[in-house]
Amino acid sequence: MPKTILITGCSTGMGNASARLFAKNGWNVVATARTPASIETLAGANVATCRLDVTDPDSIAAAIDAGIARFGDIDAVLNNAGFGLYGVFESLSDADIRKMFETNLFGVMNVVRAILPHFRAKNSGSIINISSGGGMFALPAMSIYCSSKFALEGYSEGIYHELGALGISVKLIEPGGVLTTPFDSSAVARMEAALAPEAYGPFLEGTTRNIAVMRDNAKATADDVAQAIYAAATDGTDRLRYVVTDDIKELVRLRHEVSEEAYMAFVKDHIVPKI
Numbered sequence: 075m076p077k078t079i080l081i082t083g084c085s086t087g088m089g090n091a092s093a094r095l096f097a098k099n100g101w102n103v104v105a106t107a108r109t110p111a112s113i114e115t116l117a118g119a120n121v122a123t124c125r126l127d128v129t130d131p132d133s134i135a136a137a138i139d140a141g142i143a144r145f146g147d148i149d150a151v152l153n154n155a156g157f158g159l160y161g162v163f164e165s166l167s168d169a170d171i172r173k174m175f176e177t178n179l180f181g182v183m184n185v186v187r188a189i190l191p192h193f194r195a196k197n198s199g200s201i202i203n204i205s206s207g208g209g210m211f212a213l214p215a216m217s218i219y220c221s222s223k224f225a226l227e228g229y230s231e232g233i234y235h236e237l238g239a240l241g242i243s244v245k246l247i248e249p250g251g252v253l254t255t256p257f258d259s260s261a262v263a264r265m266e267a268a269l270a271p272e273a274y275g276p277f278l279e280g281t282t283r284n285i286a287v288m289r290d291n292a293k294a295t296a297d298d299v300a301q302a303i304y305a306a307a308t309d310g311t312d313r314l315r316y317v318v319t320d321d322i323k324e325l326v327r328l329r330h331e332v333s334e335e336a337y338m339a340f341v342k343d344h345i346v347p348k349i
Contacts, residue, residue: 076101078103079101079149080189081103081106082107082151083154085107085112086112088154088299089155091297091299096304103116103122104137105117106124106125124137124140129181134185134188135188148189148192150200151200151201152307153182153201155181156178158264159218159219160216161215161265162217162270164270165265170218174219175222179229183229190242194240201230201237202244202245203244205227206220207250207319207322207326209223209224210248212224215281215285244314245306245316246315247302248317249319250292252298277349280347284345293320294318302316
C-alpha cells in the first residue's frame with residue numbers, strides 16, 4: 075500500500091513543492107492550508123486537500139480524520155506551516171511575538187499532539203519539522219524568529235528521544251535562504267513596516283542591505299528543499315538533523331566547530347551591519 079503524508083502550509087513554497095513531489099513519487103498526500111481555495115490545484119487521485127490552521131486544534135483533528143478516512147492511514151506528518159517576521163525586538167508588538175510562537179512552535183506541538191495517538195497505536199510514524207538555519211544560530215533583526223526556531227529545535231530533539239522508544243521517528247529540516255518562496259520577502263516587508271525607535275535607523279538600513287546580499291547568495295529553490303525533505307523521509311535512518319541548503323553550511327560549521335569567541339567575532343565582522 076502507498077504511504078500517506080499529511081503536510082501543513084501547502085499554499086505556497088516548500089509545502090506546495092513537497093505535496094507535489096510526494097504525490098509524484100506515489101505517496102498519498104493530505105495537503106492542507108488555512109485557505110482551502112489556495113490548494114485546489116493540488117487535488118487529485120492521491121491528493122486530498124483540507125483546511126488546517128495549526129492554531130486551531132479542531133481543524134487539525136478534522137484534517138487527520140479526513141486523511142485516514144480517504145487513504146486508510148497516515149504514516150508521516152510534515153510540519154511546514156510557518157510565520158516569518160524580522161525586526162529589532164523593540165519594534166515588535168506582543169501580538170507579533172505571540173503569533174510567531176503560536177505558529178512556529180505551538181502550532182507544531184498542536185499537530186504532533188493530534189497525530190501521536192494514531193502513531194502510538196501502530197508503533198510507527200514519522201514527524202518531520204521544518205526548522206531553519208535560524209534555529210541553530212541567531213542573526214541581527216531576527217531575535218524573535220530565531221528564538222521560535224531555537225525552541226522548535228529543542229522540542230524536536232526532546233521528543234526524538236521520547237518517541238524513538240515507541241517506533242516513531244522525528245526529523246528536523248534546516249534550510250537557509252530559499253528562492254521561489256514568499257517567506258523571506260514577506261518577513262523583510264513586515265520588518266520595514268514596523269515602527270522601530272529612531273535610534274535603530276542606521277542599523278536597520280544596514281541589516282536590510284545585508285539580508286539582500288544573503289538572498290542573492292541563496293541558490294536553493296523550494297523544489298530543491300522538497301527533494302531534501304523527501305530524501306529525509308525515505309532514507310530509513312534515525313538521523314535527526316538535515317542542513318539542506320549550501321548557503322548556511324559554513325555558519326553551521328563555525329557555530330559547532332570553533333570557539334565561542336571566534337564565532338561571535340566572525341558574525342560581528344561579516345554579518346552585523348557596519349554603522
